Amino acid sequence: MAVDLVIAAIRAVVMLLLVLNLSAILLWFERKGSALIQDRIGANRAAILGVGARLGLPNLGIVNTLLADPIKMFTKEDFVPAGADHFLHGLAPFLALFPVLVTFAVIPIGDTVTIGAHTFDLVAADFNDAALYVLASIGIGVYGIALGGWASNNRWALLGGIRASAQMISYEIAMGLAIVAVVATYGTLSLQAIVREQGGVWFGWLPRWGIILQPIAFLLLFTAGMAESKRVPFDLPESESELVAGYFTEYSGGKQAVFMLTDFAEVALVAMLVTTFFFGGWQVPWLYRDGFHLPGGALVSIPYWAVVVLGVVAFWIKTIFFCWLQILIRWTLPRFRYDQLMRFGWKLLVPIGLLNLIVTAVVVVMAGS
């Protein structure tokens, strides 16, 4: 019993630390990546004793973004504007971060592991209604942003908060429709079960990934997910050319850092959801519990622990690929206008999602009978 509790705690803490570290690395990745895309040098300060420069290597600015920036932010003055709602102003960043972080609890990062007498899946919490849990926690995430904008007693911030809540509510519907279509395809709400369903191959070589059954749902979920994370081209809530910085105009120091962390955690969340629903999660093509069954019929057998490790590595590679894709899109596209944003969400994504769901339902019923 006690051992089970310890294992559960370790699973939760490991997942949390992985996500927080990934978010921090994404911050560096975005700064350096955007510099590359825009033909700038980007972060290149705060080298340790100039080690890289002495060896003739370019300074990648890792110390700069991962150590110097956080220290600067958390030692800055925590400014609260006059007339602001102190309680909600302080609460809002954490109200934004918390729902995102708890969502990672249901994302499976690996297959079943057995240590001694204890067998468990590599997921912090696996239960039957996990897909509903994802939708619920994403829905609750609106409050932190909206209240952050309202509590600042600043018109730019309030406008940003209103835009954010309107946008997130609108795109949640498209997101929900995409997830429901996937759930209808696999007949389960548990993310681990959905990943297991994506094991194996068709025609002897094609991995049974969700993207092949539900390509439209993938586009919907990825687009709506990017809108949920409020990044370019959907960054109207903060659009710095109109609203100063939108909902976090009046935030500084640590609280601003928490909002930024939320941003990158959401990028990681969208990448993981897409990976889990459409790209087989921790499934490696042609890899089964006893080893690789290559398309030609050859069998390369490897021990089970190596299979598990390969699965975890595959999950992270896919996740990082989709994080990279989101950063690339962010630095490539211009921002939507507000009416375009609403028309795109309500008149394009929602009808496509409904049609996709109807077709999925008909096919599922016909295949079942």
Place this chain on the structure above:
Amino acid sequence: MPLWLFVFLAALAVLAALGVVLQRNPVHCLMALVVVLLDLAVMFIGLGAVTVGFLQAIVYVGAIMVLFLFVIWLLNLQTEERRVAGSIGLRFFGAVGAAALVAELCVFVVKAPSTAGLSHVPPTFGSIGAIAEALFTDYLIAFEATSLLLLVAVIGAVALARRATASRTRSPVPVSPAVHEQIGARQ
């Protein structure tokens, strides 16, 4: 659900509900209501109605309360002023109503049926499969009638909103044709 958890959640729900009534800032009241609804969702989950609990969180907390927030902002509601309560008649009827409600609750608690003879619910109780089966077999007509009602409400809301914008385009201020041309050229 263990007893201590129930007591904790129940106490939190009562406190938050008091917060809804007693606070004066509408946004604070709304956040207290969000706490109440989330608290109820956790209770549903703890009592085995997992799907209902999550739906409560998605629909009430994730959607309806955000709309409330919108309405508060659109109407620009400020912190309400504490005024002297209304007429004596109003106070009298308020007191009578409150007393009747308390009496009803007391009767309900005293006369509540004993749980001794009840059997346990099946393990599938509250799962999404069981709920779907009940909705689409035993309660199909009620379910479809409710969906129809909601659809009518949605269409009605859209129709009302459209009429409002249509009348606004006939602007009360006369606009010269040149301005119209300019606007047209820019679009």
